[in-house]
Amino acid sequence: MDHPKDLDAKQKDVDHDHEVVSDGESVRIAELVQEEQEHQIKYRTCSWQKTAALLFSEYICLAILSFPWSFSVLGMALGVVITILMAAIVLYTSLILWRFCLKHPEVRDVCDIGRILFGGSDLAYNLTAIFFFFNNTFIQALHVLVGAKLLNTLSNGARCTIIFSVVSAVICFFFTLPRTLEQMSFIGIFSAVTMGLAVLLAIIFSGIQGNPFGFSEALGAPLVTAGPPPGTTFVTGMSAFLNITYTLVGQITLPSFIAEMKNPKEFPKALWAVTIAEVVVFTICGAVMYHYIGFQYMTAPAFGSLTTTYKKVAFSFAIPTIVFLGSLYSSVTSRFIFFRIFENSHHRHSNTFVAWATWTAIVGFTWILAFVIAEVIPFFSDMLSLMSSIFDSWFGFIFWGMAYLTLYPGETKWHGAGRSLETVFNWSLIVLGLYMLVAGTYVSIQSIIDSYHANAVGSAFSCASNAL
Template identity: 45%
Template sequence: MSQPLYHSDEEKKVQPGVSAYDTDGASSIDTITALVVEDSQHDIKLRTMSWQKAAWLLCGDQVCLAIMAQTWSLSVLGWVPGIITMVGAGILFWITSMTMHKFIMKYPQIRDICDFGYYAFGKSRIAYEFSGFMLLANNILLIGFHVLTGAKILNTLSDHSQCTVVFSVIVMLMGIIMSVTRTLRHVSFMCMFSAFFMALAILLFLVFAGIEDAPGYGYSGDYPTDGPVRTYAFPLPGTTWVGCMNAVLNITFLWVPQILFPTFISEMERPQDFPKSLAVLTAISAFLFICPPAIGFHYLGQYSTAPAFGSLGPKSYRKGSFAFVIVPTLVIGVIYANVSAKFIYFRIMGKSRHAHSNTVIGWGVWIGVMAFIWALAFIFAEVIPSMGDFLSLLGAAFDSFFGFIFFAVAYAHLYKGQYFAGAYRSFMTVIHVIVMVVGLFLLGPGLYAACEAIIADYAGSTSPAFSCANVSI
C-alpha cells in the first residue's frame, strides 16, 4: 500500500517550486493555485467545485433523516435543555468549522480529515493512521445505517412484501451504482434532489402531524396509553441520565458533519470561498434543526419516536411522508462512500497514472473499492441490533474527536503564543477550551452512556443477524 501523498520527506517535490510548509496568506494562495493547476492536467479532475456547488453538497449531507430524530430528543430533554443544546451545538459548529477552514488554508495540501489530524498533531503518522481508521469506521457504519433505513422505507411502503434482507440488498446495489461517479462535483448535483425530497418529507410530516386527531404510537405504547399529548420544559420524572445523554448525543451527531469537510474543501476550485458555502449551510441548518422538531414535539409530545414519522397515526400519513426519504437516504450514503473510497483508493493507487486517469485498472479498482465499502456496510446493517444506539456510539467515540477535540488542537496550533492577544482572541481561546471540554465529555461520560444503551439492547430481545423481520415504522 502506498504512502499518503503529502506525508513523506519528499513532500516539497509533489509541487515543484511550491513549499507546502509556507504559512503566510500569499504562499497559501500560491499553493492552492499550484494544486489546481496540477489537478487540471489529470483526466479525472477533482478540484472543480464552485462554492455554490459545495453549498449544495453540504446541504445534501445535512438535510437528512436525523432531523426527524430531534423531536424525540426534545421529548426526552424537554424544551429548555433541548433548545439550549440545539442552539449551543449550532454555535460551536460554526466556530469549529471556521477554525478548521483557517487551519486548512494554512496547509492547503490537506485532502481529508486524516491529513488534518496529521498536521494538527505535529505531523504525526500515528495521528494520520488513527484518523484513517476512525474515518472508515464512522463512514461505513453510517452507510450501514442508510442501508437499514432504505430497507425500513421499502418495508413500510410495501407492507413488508419481501424479506428485509432482500430490501437491504436492493438498497446496497442502488448505492453502488449511484456511487460510481468519482468527483464530488457530480455528487453535488444529486444533493439538490436529496435536499428537496427531504424538505418535502419534513413538510408533509408537519402537515400530517397538525391535521391528525392524535399521535398513533409512542415508546410508552399506543395513544392514549400514556395520557393526553403534553409538552414540558424539563425532563419528565423517571428519565434516566443515560436517556438524557443519548438525546444530547443525538443532537450533537446531527451538528457534527466536519469529518467530511476537508475532503469537500480539497475539491473546490477556490477553497478560500468555503465560508460562503458554510454560511448557507448554517442558516438552513439552524432553521431545519430547530423549527420542525419543535413543531413536531408540540403535536406529538411524549409520544415522539425517532424518526418522528413513526408517531403518525394513519398508515397513509406514515407512508406519504416517509416515502420521500429514500432519495436522501441513498444520496447521503453516496457522499460518505465517496469520501471513504477516496481514502482507500489513493492509498492503493498512490501517485500512479491510474489514480487520476480513465484507465481500466483505475476504474476497476475504484468500482471494486466502492463495492467493498457498500458490502461491508450491508453486513453491519444486518448484524447490529439497534443502529440508533450505535449512532450514539459514533457520536461519542468519533464526533468527540472530529467535531471538537481536533479543532481545539488546531486552534492551539494556529495561535500558539497569541492565545490572549486582545479581547477577541482571549474570548475565542476560552471558547476553544470549552470545545475541548465538550469533546472530552462526549468521549468520557457520553461513550459510557452509549455503551450502556447497547448493553441494554443486547440484554433484551434482539433480531438475529440477516433477519427477515418486518422493520417498517
C-alpha cells in the same frame, strides 16, 4: 522583560507573517488547480454553490426527524437551546477547520489533518484513518438499514428485511460510482429538496392528523413540557443530547469538500447558508412535531408517530436522501483509499481501465462491508451511538480545538483579551470533546445493556420486518 514597544513590534511581525502566509496560500492553491488542467479527471472543480449543495445533502437528512424525540426527552425549551448552541459551536469549529485547510492546502482529508496536528506522526495518521473509515462505514450501514426500513414500511413488510437491505446497498453502490464530488453535487441538490419536502410534510401531517399514531384514552392527549418530563434518566437525557449533537457534527467530511473547491476561500458562504437553514429546519421540526405528538407517542424518527397513510407519503420523499447521503460517505471513504493506492500514479486522475476497475472495487467493498455490519449487529442503533461517541468527540470538537492552538503557536494565542478568551474557549472545546467521549461511551454501553435486559435486541441477519 520585553519593552512594550518591543511587544508591539513582535505583534506586527506576527501579523506580517500571517499576511505572507495568506499570499503563499493563494499561490499554492492556484498551483494545485493549475496542475490538474491537463488531467482527464479534475478534482478541484467545485464552486461554493456546489459545495453548499453537498453540505445541504449531508445536513438536511433523515436525522432531522429524530429531533422531535430529543425535544420530547429534553423538553421544549432545553431542546431549542441545545440545538442553537450546538449549531453555533459546529459553525465556529468548521470555520477553524477551514482556516487550517487554507494554511495547509495540501490537505486532502481529515486524516492528513490528524497527521499535522500530532507533529507529522504516522501513528496519528493511521489511527485517524481507522476512525475515519469506520465512522463513514457505520453511517453507510445505517443507510442500508434505513433503506430496508423504508421499503418494509411502504410494502407492509412484504419481503425479508435482508433482501431489502441488499436492494438498498446495491442502489447506493451505483450512486457512488462518480469519481468527483462535483458530479455528485447535482444529485445532492435533489436530495436536499426532497428531504426538505419530507420534513415539511411530516410537520403538516402531525398537525392535521388529529391524534398521533398509537393514541389511547389511557395515555391521554399529547403532553408537552418545557423541561425534561418526569422519569427522565441520565441515560435517556444524555442520549437525547448526543442525538442532537451527533446530527449537527459533520466536520469529518469538510476537508474532503474543501479540497475539491476551485476557490476554498469561498467555503464560508456555503457553510453559513447551510447553518442558517439547519437551525431553522431542525428547530421548527423538533418543536412543532413535539407540540402535536407529545412525549407519550413520540418515536424516532418521528415518521413513526404519523398515522399509516401520512407516514408512507412523508417517508417516501426521503428516498433520495437515504440513497445519496450513504453514497456521499462511501465516496469520501473510497476517495481516501483510491488516492492512497495511486498516490503518485497517472491512474489517479485518468480514465484508465485500471483506475475505474480499482475505483469500482473499492466502492463495492465499502458497501459489502456496510451491509455486513448492518446485518450482523442486532443492536446496531446503540452500536452507532457508541461509535459516534468515540469518533465524533475527536472529529467534532477535540481536533478543532487543537487546530486553533496550532494556528496560533506559542505566545501568539494570548495576544490581547479577545485572543486570550478565544484560546480559553478552544481549550474548553477539547474538554467538552473528552467529556462526550467518556459520557457518550458510558451511555451507549448502558443502553446496550438495558436493551438486552428488556429483550429488545433482535438477531443477526434477521428477516423480521423493521418497518415503522
